[in-house]
Amino acid sequence: MSPSPTPRAPQRKTRTDGFPKGMGDSPRYRMRKILDRLFQIVSALAAIVVISPLLLIFVFLLSSGGSSLTWDFLTQLPKPVGETGGGMANAVVGSCILVAVATAIGAPIGVLGGVCLCEYGGPRLRAAIRFTADVLNAVPSIIWGIVVYSWVVLRMKTFSGLAGGLALSFIMIPLILRTTEDVVRLVPPAYREAGLALGIRRSQVILHIVLATARRGVVTGVLLAAARVAGETAPLLFTAFGNRVWASRLDEPMAALPLQIFAYAISPYPDWHRQAWAGALVLLALVFLMNAVVRILSKGKTR
Amino acid sequence: MSRSLPDPEGSAPASSRETDPQKIPAAFQIEELRVAFGSRPVLHGISLEIPARQVTGIIGPSGCGKSTFLRTLNRMHEFTPGVRIQGRVRLFGEDIYDPKVDPILLRRRVGMVFQKSNPFPTMSIQENVLVGLRLAGIRNRSLLEERLEEALRMAALWNEVKDRLHAPGTELSGGQQQRLCIARALAVRPEVLLMDEPCSALDPIATAQIESLIRDLREHYSIVLVTHNLQEAGRTADFTAFFLEGKLIEFESTKKLFTNPHQKQTEDYLTGRYG
Numbered sequence: 002m003s004p005s006p007t008p009r010a011p012q013r014k015t016r017t018d019g020f021p022k023g024m025g026d027s028p029r030y031r032m033r034k035i036l037d038r039l040f041q042i043v044s045a046l047a048a049i050v051v052i053s054p055l056l057l058i059f060v061f062l063l064s065s066g067g068s069s070l071t072w073d074f075l076t077q078l079p080k081p082v083g084e085t086g087g088g089m090a091n092a093v094v095g096s097c098i099l100v101a102v103a104t105a106i107g108a109p110i111g112v113l114g115g116v117c118l119c120e121y122g123g124p125r126l127r128a129a130i131r132f133t134a135d136v137l138n139a140v141p142s143i144i145w146g147i148v149v150y151s152w153v154v155l156r157m158k159t160f161s162g163l164a165g166g167l168a169l170s171f172i173m174i175p176l177i178l179r180t181t182e183d184v185v186r187l188v189p190p191a192y193r194e195a196g197l198a199l200g201i202r203r204s205q206v207i208l209h210i211v212l213a214t215a216r217r218g219v220v221t222g223v224l225l226a227a228a229r230v231a232g233e234t235a236p237l238l239f240t241a242f243g244n245r246v247w248a249s250r251l252d253e254p255m256a257a258l259p260l261q262i263f264a265y266a267i268s269p270y271p272d273w274h275r276q277a278w279a280g281a282l283v284l285l286a287l288v289f290l291m292n293a294v295v296r297i298l299s300k301g302k303t304r
Numbered sequence: 305m306s307r308s309l310p311d312p313e314g315s316a317p318a319s320s321r322e323t324d325p326q327k328i329p330a331a332f333q334i335e336e337l338r339v340a341f342g343s344r345p346v347l348h349g350i351s352l353e354i355p356a357r358q359v360t361g362i363i364g365p366s367g368c369g370k371s372t373f374l375r376t377l378n379r380m381h382e383f384t385p386g387v388r389i390q391g392r393v394r395l396f397g398e399d400i401y402d403p404k405v406d407p408i409l410l411r412r413r414v415g416m417v418f419q420k421s422n423p424f425p426t427m428s429i430q431e432n433v434l435v436g437l438r439l440a441g442i443r444n445r446s447l448l449e450e451r452l453e454e455a456l457r458m459a460a461l462w463n464e465v466k467d468r469l470h471a472p473g474t475e476l477s478g479g480q481q482q483r484l485c486i487a488r489a490l491a492v493r494p495e496v497l498l499m500d501e502p503c504s505a506l507d508p509i510a511t512a513q514i515e516s517l518i519r520d521l522r523e524h525y526s527i528v529l530v531t532h533n534l535q536e537a538g539r540t541a542d543f544t545a546f547f548l549e550g551k552l553i554e555f556e557s558t559k560k561l562f563t564n565p566h567q568k569q570t571e572d573y574l575t576g577r578y579g
């Protein structure tokens with residue numbers, strides 16, 4: 002290209018550092034701008050592809066079950082076969098209890114396990130346990146149902162909410178262990194050293210300084226694990242089993258939303274089908290809610 | 305041996321500073337100290353007496369083992385895998401590597417301040433200062449309040465933070481954070497303060513504040529100050545030890561070391577012929 006004799010020619014010349022001197026009037030710059038725009042469009046399309054299933058599910062659930070999602074549905078017990086109306090209140094409460102039991106068992110074990118692994122374990126042990134946890138995370142959830150069935154249900158001679166909670170906690174433990182280990186490892190060593198140098202015992206340093214620094218991440222991990230197991234059906238099939246009345250005790254069969262949805266969905270009654278859709282909507286809303294809390298927590302004021 | 309603070313009216317009044325390290329009672333007596341990480345020796349037999357209630361500077365090129373040396377004085381190597389420590393370190397006469405010595409109690413007597421200020425991010429200013437006492441099991445409110453003010457005043461921070469004791473410690477400026485870390489170390493009333501390049505991340509004004517603070521603190525504490533900065537050693541330290549490749553080359557009063565070094569290597573370092 003020969004320099005053009007127009008008065009603006011000196012401006013168009015590229016400088017030695019490779020940047021065009023004018024503000025975006027060189028052909029190369031324009032080309033790059035087009036590429037940039039193209040990239041934005043492709044990214045947006047990809048985002049739409051990812052988000053649309055979620056929206057579709059939501060719309061579908063709303064149209065199929067929205068009409069059955071009444072105040073009665075949330076406050077009434079299921080009606081006997083043949084009668085219309087009734088709700089899944091016991092299943093909503095049951096699910097909350099099951100997740101609470103599972104968290105009460107799984108969170109302390111998972112968090113302490115993750116912290117101890119990170120703080121005390123040698124690199125070999127750490128790698129071994131991380132690998133084990135990853136394998137456990139990949140175990141199909143129905144296996145945990147069978148394990149708890151043979152360990153607990155057969156021995157107690159009854160299906161129970163406790164057994165259901167235990168089965169769910171087995172799923173939570175490796176999840177929580179991994180997230181805890183990850184966030185605890187991110188705590189800078191400088192805080193541990195500062196604590197130790199003050200003459201604080203190591204266990205206290207870990208509990209009051211390391212874990213305190215990582216607490217937001219730990220809580221996030223626990224909540225995500227809880228959200229994950231809230232929708233589990235398979236491990237509850239032969240542990241919590243389901244129930245058509247209010248659960249009064251942990252050693253009795255307990256209703257759970259996924260179980261109730263399953264039972265209603267495979268029933269021959271159109272009214273129950275609609276209720277199953279409504280139940281699915283409630284379950285999805287619960288999981289959404291937990292994820293929203295996670296978002297708020299992890300967005301909140303960090304260090 | 306005594307656990308109390310050295311008496312301020314003791315044998316080395318600040319006004320007439322002694323220049324011969326042999327004539328001052330020793331805080332640390334270090335004999336033939338060797339440290340190796342795995343099979344790699346880092347300190348090759350250091351023998352040194354660190355005088356009580358003086359500022360002892362440690363200078364030397366990067367990687368010569370200053371930090372390693374400092375961390376043997378409060379047994380911070382305990383958690384480093386594969387570290388081997390030989391020789392003897394005595395604190396006011398007591399062998400700190402004796403199996404009967406609890407490293408936790410030792411570290412309450414030997415405080416430490418690090419290069420990068422590191423106030424605990426989840427704690428307020430007040431909590432940061434008091435955490436050492438709290439986690440040592442001290443609950444007495446009035447005692448804690450008293451120590452809080454004492455430590456912050458000693459660290460020359462009280463006037464700047466007294467109205468916002470409950471603000472997060474990480475909200476302070478870099479120099480204030482470092483003084484907060486000094487207050488945190490002072491709150492447990494140690495006898496010795498180890499400082500590993502406490503000013504190297506600070507601007508000149510904050511550095512000057514901390515240096516003048518260190519000079520004030522030597523009335524009550526024995527201070528070991530590792531520094532990269534020769535002017536800082538010159539301004540702050542009463543005695544200076546020069547380390548090179550894991551050996552102690554020379555230990556003298558700062559004035560003598562800087563004006564009239566005995567060793568060729570010291571002179572070369574001071575005149576800038578080493579990194």
Ligand SMILES: Nc1ncnc2c1ncn2[C@@H]1O[C@H](COP(=O)(O)OP(=O)(O)OP(=O)(O)O)[C@@H](O)[C@H]1O
Nearest residue numbers: 341346364365366367368369370371372373384532
């Ligand atoms: N935990 C460790 N494991 C293995 N080697 C180490 C460890 N800590 C220090 N070293 C080695 O010991 C030597 C001395 O390190 P040290 O940190 O004491 O040097 P320094 O004099 O403080 O240097 P600087 O002025 O850069 O801080 C270095 O060669 C370093 O690589």
Ligand SMILES: [Mg+2]
Nearest residue numbers: 370371372500
């Ligand atoms: Mg160092």
